[in-house]
Amino acid sequence: MPPFPTATTASATSHLALLVLLSSSSLFFLYKSIRLRRKPSPASGPARTTTPxxxxxxxxxxxxxxxxxxxxxxxxxxxxxxxxxxxxxxxxxxxxxxxxxxxxxxxxxxxxxxxxxxxxxxxxxxxxxxxxxxxxxxxxxxxxxxxxxxxxxxxxxxxxxxxxxxxxxxxxxxxxxxxxxxxxxxxxxxxxxxxxxxxxxxxxKGEELNEGVLGESDGLDELELEGEESDDDDEEETVAVEIDMEDIAGKAPARQNGKVEGSLANGGQNGVKEMVTPIIRTSLEKQGYKILGSHSGVKICRWTKSQLRGRGGCYKHSFYGIESHRCMEATPSLACANKCVFCWRHHTNPVGKSWKWKMDNPLDIANAAIDQHTKMIKQMKGVPGVKPEKLEEGLSPRHCALSLVGEPIMYPEINALVDELHRRHISTFLVTNAQFPEKIKTLKPITQLYVSVDAATKESLKAVDRPLFSDFWERFLDSLKSLHEKDQRTVYRLTLVKGWNAEEIDAYAKLLNLGQPDFIEIKGVTYCGSSATSKLTMENVPWHSDVKEFSEVLASKSGGVYEVACEHAHSCCVLLAKVDKFKINGKWHTWIDYDRFHELVTSGKPFKSQDYMALTPSWAVYGAEEGGFDPDQSRFKKERRHGTAALKG
Structure with missing residues (x-):
């Protein structure tokens, strides 16, 4: 009589059975995938009309x-x-x-x-x-x-x-x-x-649906697999099979019944599709994005991490007094109407000219964004250098950069979302890509409203932004005009790309009168690597000295309307400001009194940008020895050669 199996042999047997099951499942999904890719459209059965x-x-x-x-x-x-x-x-x-x-x-x-x-x-x-x-x-x-x-x-x-x-x-x-x-x-x-x-x-008419050439593949189409022909249900299985193949490779997020799980997602109700497909979701999540529901996202910024450590904030800290460790980067629309050559995300987000997707509730978006942001802040606990008092403050965001990726004003309920943020005393810095002028006109007061001015001529704007709209130039100009109608703080944001737009200074100067913005931010492009969608190289990245020179010349061409006010050398960024509004008794007032802003919003009465300005500290002013670095912070330099870190005061 054979001996009873011991715990060890039983465990080995169960592991072996599991491996066999996984191997069988993998082969099954591989087989199904190949069949689906090779399967021609059915030519038999009753004819069916296809609308092309x-x-x-x-x-x-x-x-x-x-x-x-x-x-x-x-x-x-x-x-x-x-x-x-x-x-x-x-x-x-x-x-x-x-x-x-x-x-x-x-x-x-x-x-x-x-x-x-x-x-x-x-x-x-x-x-x-x-x-x-x-x-x-x-x-x-x-x-x-x-x-x-x-x-x-x-x-x-x-x-x-x-x-x-x-x-x-x-x-x-x-x-x-x-x-x-x-x-x-x-x-x-x-x-x-x-x-x-x-x-x-x-x-x-459905008479010859299997004529033609199948899609190209990796060579698996040439395998001969025997089995029964698929029935009509195979079309419905396509999504499930692709998802299973991705799950085996660890490439896809959790799903149930072919629907993406999430705090707000519902799989696309009433036949309306969701903006974020599984492919887009997986790609953005790999880049560190937290996807909110079906079309929004949030991500923690490196400057947030930096100021949690007391190592300095971003240029918005220097220019406007934002507390970088209390700033949340979010967007209610991951879709955009442009495919800019300098896009950090290499076009992993969707594009569109109008809202055609399922829409999530603005209250849910605000709650989910704050929840995900605070979770990411909590994950910084115990990270070397993070200051406990900064971490505690960071758990209560006070600013929201509505930029990130995509076009935030495409979201139909953008005003309701802004109201939700302001109700929680969170300031709003919204960036639009200058393709939706009517949306700009209907925006409620924003703490600071940006329009990206990525080029100054029709030809270069088409080359840099690669817009979807055929009337992109007219939309661009109308967006600048719409900005001029706003009473709150407005900004032209220029991203300089050598060889693309940095040589158009005269054309840029002509655009100033259209929008008459309060500020002009001029920033050198950030190189994020070349890809199939962007062929930028380090040669396209200007030095800080290049940005300063461009800014000084542009200010001089404004006829005294603008002067160079601030700089942030680390970000390769310079700020021009309107002299008559923000230079009082020889001192710049580019910073923001955020408490005053929220008082004005709550009052419901009209107000202007000068009503909530504050004095700019001397270290942030253009030409200061600190170069826009807050002296209350500690510079950090990593000695990569020796693998050691040193602090400099």
């Missing part, structure tokens, strides 16, 4: 004419109204939710797409180069592309349409009709387009 998104990009009008003809044919024969739309008005972030994309596009100069399709092309190209997007990003999309070109141009013939096809397949989309290539000079354009359109019609 039909886009065109046109230079001479040929592509628009062809797209309109296709629209008419599909509408007449497929039984669903289909409108041909210019690609410039389409938001690429909507691609994952599009069932069928039809694209008619010519090839422009040197093989490039025409201007109206340039943003869509850039979005696709950057996504294929970004490892965070993955080969399953557009796995639910089917598409067909028709190119208009001329063989006279040799190797660039229909290069744009070929690139669109390649990028879409690389992101997991299925090409249901082979690429159509029309030659405007070959005499066969009409016939080729007619044949391609006929195939598209059959796809739309």
């Amino acid at each position: 998104t039909l886009l065109y990009a046109s230079v001479t009008g040929t592509s628009k004419t062809l797209a309109t003809r296709l629209s008419d044919r599909l509408t007449a024969n497929a039984g669903v109204p289909i409108l041909a739309t210019d690609a410039s008005s389409f938001e690429p972030d909507d691609l994952p939710s599009v069932p069928l994309l039809l694209l008619v596009v010519p090839t422009h100069d040197g093989g490039a797409p025409p201007p109206s399709a340039a943003f869509l092309a850039r979005w696709l190209e950057e996504s294929t180069a970004d490892f965070r997007a993955g080969a399953l990003l557009l796995s639910g999309l089917r598409f067909a592309v028709f190119g208009v070109g001329s063989r006279v141009y040799g190797e660039t013939f229909n290069a744009a349409s070929r690139n669109f096809s390649r990028w879409l397949r690389a992101l997991g989309a299925v090409e249901v009709v082979p690429l159509g290539e029309g030659d405007v000079d070959g005499g066969e354009l009409e016939a080729v387009f007619e044949d391609w359109s006929g195939k598209v019609l059959r796809v739309v």
Whole structure:
């Protein structure tokens, strides 16, 4: 008779069983993932009509004419109204939710797409180069592309349409009709387009849904796996399978029933989608963001950590008297209408031109932001150098920088959120990207309202901010004008990027009269590494001396309206201020009386920026020996060579 198993052998047996179970589960999810990626759309069963998104990009009008003809044919024969739309008005972030994309596009100069399709092309190209997007990003999309070109141009013939096809397949989309290539000079354009359109019609009517080329992958598509064909439920399993694969690799947050868990998230009620997808959430959380609900975020700033240790605050401490250890960085909208080249987040956040997502309650956002911020402050307890008294103060935030990432005024309830913060005696420093002038007009009093002035000409603004709006320049100018209508403190925030906008000082000077801001912050760009979405290098980063020189020249060009008031050498930042408002008896008053501000807000009566200003300390004034460093703090220098730290008074 065999002996009874001991505790040791029983434990070994249970571990072995667990490993077998995990291995089996992993293989199962791998198998399901491959099947889902290889699975063509069902061609059997009753025909079903698919409503496509039909886009065109046109230079001479040929592509628009062809797209309109296709629209008419599909509408007449497929039984669903289909409108041909210019690609410039389409938001690429909507691609994952599009069932069928039809694209008619010519090839422009040197093989490039025409201007109206340039943003869509850039979005696709950057996504294929970004490892965070993955080969399953557009796995639910089917598409067909028709190119208009001329063989006279040799190797660039229909290069744009070929690139669109390649990028879409690389992101997991299925090409249901082979690429159509029309030659405007070959005499066969009409016939080729007619044949391609006929195939598209059959796809739309549900007759040929499995024709075409599957999305590109890592080679797993070539594996031959036997098993029963999937049923209709497999489409619903796609999200769950992708999530399981990520969970096994430790890449995804906790989920239940395909929904993201969170203090405010509800999985998107009534069919309204959530702004933060699992991919976006995972990427932002890796960067240290705490995601609040479905569209907000909070993050602890390095200057908050610095002043908790008594090692100095940020430039807003020097310029305006903010207590950096009591400052909370948050945003009610992680989405933005720009894709700036210097964005710290390398475009891991969503983009959009209007609010199209589920909306969380402003009270819940305020509560969740403060809760998450204080949790992060508590985690600093016991960190070497953190002062107990500063830590205690930090648990009660008194300032909120509504900037972080995204465009805060896109959130429809931004005024209610601001009210919630002010009710708790938390000041507000809100930064907008100058694309929503009407939102600026309707904003309630903000402690200090910023507009990012990232460039001074239409061409450079397009290159630096890479805006979604086609009328971005008009929106930009209107935003500056809207800023002028505000009675509270207003700021132009300039980020200098060598080779991009630092040489436009005369153009910047012309913009001053539009918004007539109280202050102008001029800061050198912070280099955060190159990526597929940003090609900045250290050569684009100005020295503090460069920023000072730029600031002095800009002040001189204002005709005495502005003077250089403060600087923060560590942040490579300089402040210009209006002389007639903030220089009294030769002394600058750029600091803020925060208690007075809250009294004015509570009163409900009109008030102006001068009503809550305070004297600027001498150490923060431009040219001071301290360079904007608070002498009550202790400078900290880390000797990296020897691995030791030293304090300097």
